[in-house]
Amino acid sequence: MTFAMPEPTHSTLRAEGFPAGFVLGAATSAAQIEGAAHEDGRGPSIWDRFCAEPGRIIDASNVDVACDHYHRYPEDVALMKWLGLKAYRFSLAWPRVQPLGRGAWNDKGFGFYDRLVDSLLEAGIQPHATLYHWDLPAALQDEMLGWQSRQIVPLFADYAAEVARRLGDRLGSIATLNEPWCVATLGHETAQFAPGITSRKAAAQVSHHLLLAHGVAVDAMRSVTKTPLGIVLNHTPSFPASPTEADRRAARLDDGLNVRWYMDPIFMGAYPADVLAHLGADAPRIEDGDLARIGRPLDFLGVNFYTRSLISAHPPAPRAPGLQGFTDMGWEVVPEVLTGHLLRLAREYAPPPMVITENGMANADRVVDGEIDDAPRTDYLRKHLLAVQRAMALGADVRGYFYWSLLDNFEWNSGYAKRFGLVHVDYASQQRRPKASAYWYRDFIAQHAKAHVGG
Ligand code: FCB
Numbered sequence: 001m002t003f004a005m006p007e008p009t010h011s012t013l014r015a016e017g018f019p020a021g022f023v024l025g026a027a028t029s030a031a032q033i034e035g036a037a038h039e040d041g042r043g044p045s046i047w048d049r050f051c052a053e054p055g056r057i058i059d060a061s062n063v064d065v066a067c068d069h070y071h072r073y074p075e076d077v078a079l080m081k082w083l084g085l086k087a088y089r090f091s092l093a094w095p096r097v098q099p100l101g102r103g104a105w106n107d108k109g110f111g112f113y114d115r116l117v118d119s120l121l122e123a124g125i126q127p128h129a130t131l132y133h134w135d136l137p138a139a140l141q142d143e144m145l146g147w148q149s150r151q152i153v154p155l156f157a158d159y160a161a162e163v164a165r166r167l168g169d170r171l172g173s174i175a176t177l178n179e180p181w182c183v184a185t186l187g188h189e190t191a192q193f194a195p196g197i198t199s200r201k202a203a204a205q206v207s208h209h210l211l212l213a214h215g216v217a218v219d220a221m222r223s224v225t226k227t228p229l230g231i232v233l234n235h236t237p238s239f240p241a242s243p244t245e246a247d248r249r250a251a252r253l254d255d256g257l258n259v260r261w262y263m264d265p266i267f268m269g270a271y272p273a274d275v276l277a278h279l280g281a282d283a284p285r286i287e288d289g290d291l292a293r294i295g296r297p298l299d300f301l302g303v304n305f306y307t308r309s310l311i312s313a314h315p316p317a318p319r320a321p322g323l324q325g326f327t328d329m330g331w332e333v334v335p336e337v338l339t340g341h342l343l344r345l346a347r348e349y350a351p352p353p354m355v356i357t358e359n360g361m362a363n364a365d366r367v368v369d370g371e372i373d374d375a376p377r378t379d380y381l382r383k384h385l386l387a388v389q390r391a392m393a394l395g396a397d398v399r400g401y402f403y404w405s406l407l408d409n410f411e412w413n414s415g416y417a418k419r420f421g422l423v424h425v426d427y428a429s430q431q432r433r434p435k436a437s438a439y440w441y442r443d444f445i446a447q448h449a450k451a452h453v454g455g
Pocket of ligand 1: 029178234304412420
């Protein structure tokens with residue numbers, strides 16, 4: 001069956017093209033900005049450990065200080081208010097609120113998130129929390145190999161319920177996991193991310209435990225909060241590098257590994273058969289009832305979108321054409337892929353309302369006379385906002401957009417070398433400077449608000 005693609009109703013971006021309640025925000029995560037890694041009882045995380053291993057992080061940096069947001073959050077909330085953000089997506093560091101990942105809660109750690117959430121609310125900004133953005137308590141890695149063990153599932157659900165109990169009513173939403181594909185594959189198969197393991201079998205088992213923990217946590221949170229609940233998935237649509245049958249098949253499998261492996265169990269109640277067959281003996285152990293637990297109804301689906309991948313049956317795939325350029329990560333800029341992908345998700349999965357929980361670019365920004373002219377970022381932002389409007393005009397139910405990221409920050413194994421922020425951070429002085437893109441986004445948000453005054 002083909003899917004009719006009517007002409008987009010508009011071809012230029014207009015702030016009023018987003019409906020009144022559409023949420024325009026920005027996102028960060030705990031490990032990437034907080035710092036204060038050894039303060040107020042925070043336990044060590046697997047990223048603290050990973051950074052300490054030689055050769056793991058390009059610039060040999062770590063997350064000890066990062067953007068020092070733990071101490072500077074009042075200034076950062078003031079920046080968000082200046083930007084006019086309607087919403088802010090952040091994550092809680094599990095080891096900050098429960099240092100060992102089980103047992104005692106750390107009230108000082110929760111105190112920080114209490115203060116952060118209250119200051120956001122006071123500034124008129126909706127707080128959206130993510131429970132797991134990769135910084136697992138190191139104790140759980142030591143004790144049970146972290147996500148490789150099924151024992152982690154009830155522990156994650158306890159943590160989720162405690163956060164929901166303490167903060168739930170003040171939050172705009174809670175997402176269980178950020179990008180489980182990255183945790184499983186980059187953390188356990190390619191070793192680019194913590195905990196740095198190289199086993200496809202381990203990665204597959206981890207992905208199943210992540211999904212199970214997600215579903216069980218959703219149930220645990222439903223009993224204590226009415227806050228909308230969801231999950232955040234990273235989608236990098238796979239395209240065949242050439243129109244050959246072999247490349248098409250390879251792209252379909254890649255889509256299975258990245259997109260369908262997570263979407264199908266959550267929204268269709270089964271793992272994709274082609275990927276199970278591909279994994280063979282490395283496929284995860286799945287117990288009776290697991291799929292029903294994974295597929296709990298959700299209030300939203302968070303989609304993180306940056307680029308696409310070109311897939312060849314005989315890697316490496318040729319370099320992408322990059323007709324609209326590449327980011328400083330080397331990622332091809334392809335906003336139209338976002339439109340197509342949102343429509344595909346709507347068509348194939350009938351998901352709950354979708355939110356773009358991350359989208360943004362790294363740019364080689366330079367401060368010149370105190371200013372940062374990041375024109376490529378503004379261009380990226382405009383094009384992707386337009387791509388979302390087009391998808392919405394064609395029927396995709398998208399309720400919000402969060403730019404990644406509010407601040408330049410610790411970009412995982414790339415260290416501090418890659419800058420994604422709307423706001424520049426001078427790591428030596430911790431000075432924040434809004435880039436030209438921040439001024440542009442601020443005007444756009446203001447225009448959107450103005451267009452819907454009273455409505
Ligand atoms: C995503 C991560 C986020 C950030 C961006 C660039 O995969 O969720 O933390 O690193 O990529």
